[in-house]
Amino acid sequence: MTKRSPITRERANDAVHSALRQAILTSALRPGERLNIAELAEQLRVSLTPVRNAVQLLAAEGLIDVRPRSGTFVATITPEDVVETFQIRGALEGLAAELACNLITPEQIDGMRRHLRALARPVRTVADRQQHERDNAALHMALVLASRNIRLLEAYHRLNAHIQIARVHAEDAEWKDRLRDERMEHDEIVDALEARQPERAVRAIRVHLDRACHALTRGIDVRRAAV
Ligand SMILES: [Zn+2]
Known part of the structure; x- marks a missing residue:
């Protein structure tokens, strides 16, 4: 031995x-x-x-x-899992956006814009997809961090939403068709934060997460139907 x-x-x-x-x-x-x-x-x-x-x-x-x-x-993922996670995500990220509108610094906005540029890179391989998902998670995390609320950050971490997204994307080739929508929605979120307009930021987050949640649950349903 x-x-x-x-x-x-x-x-x-x-x-x-x-x-x-x-x-x-x-x-x-x-x-x-x-x-x-x-x-x-x-x-x-x-x-x-x-x-x-x-x-x-x-x-x-x-x-x-x-x-x-x-x-x-x-572990399996059901559409209900995704819907529940995104409902909580919406509440947490909405609150983060409200708080961040008062607190966010120009440096933090610059950091978010760097994530936006990274997200604009083409996605061709599995490694590209995983990098894209990391950049997306980093952008949303930057928003939550800008709230400067530790408990909010902890609750967000526990939700593990980005792991769920990665797992659904791994089996859904069509998600790339939605990158244009994603980019416009992300731009609107960062623009609203920069303009310090909380209602606009909350609305932009809701639009983004609703669309993403719908697409993810549809991806799962399509796969179920194919089995
Ligand atoms: Zn996003």
């Missing part, structure tokens, strides 16, 4: 966690799929422990369902 230093063990935990997370976010492991811990350990060439640890972490992130006496499964 080989002796492992704590660092190596930690690295194995991290590596397995990020490999499984990536597999779920790209739908290499599909929603509802049963996971066999021993098989995964063999595929990843590690012992059972880091796989079990990763499963625990991913369960806490809502990406895996551990069902007692039944097994371990990749």
Whole structure:
């Protein structure tokens, strides 16, 4: 038996966690799929422990369902999950926008505009898509940060909305057709914040999230119909 230093063990935990997370976010492991811990350990060439640890972490992130006496499964996403998440997102981001209109600095506006430029880059590959989703998440996070409300930020983090989006996009090739709408909506949000017009900013966020929520739930429905 080989002796492992704590660092190596930690690295194995991290590596397995990020490999499984990536597999779920790209739908290499599909929603509802049963996971066999021993098989995964063999595929990843590690012992059972880091796989079990990763499963625990991913369960806490809502990406895996551990069902007692039944097994371990990749968490499914239903249209209802998306609608509920977006309702809360709308409330939190709307409140953030109201607060941010008083507090946002020119530097923060510049930061948001940098995210907008990053979001204008073409999306061709899976890596591009994941970068686009990170840039989108960063833009929305910048809005929430500009509210300077720690509790609001914590609630927003717990919602994990961007993980849900990534998982739906991974299976919906058509989402790219909506990038033009997305860009105009993002511009309007940042313009409203810069003009310090809270009602306009809240409205812009609502329009953006309603459209995105509708598109995501339709993506799930279409996939269900195809099965
Ligand atoms: Zn967005």
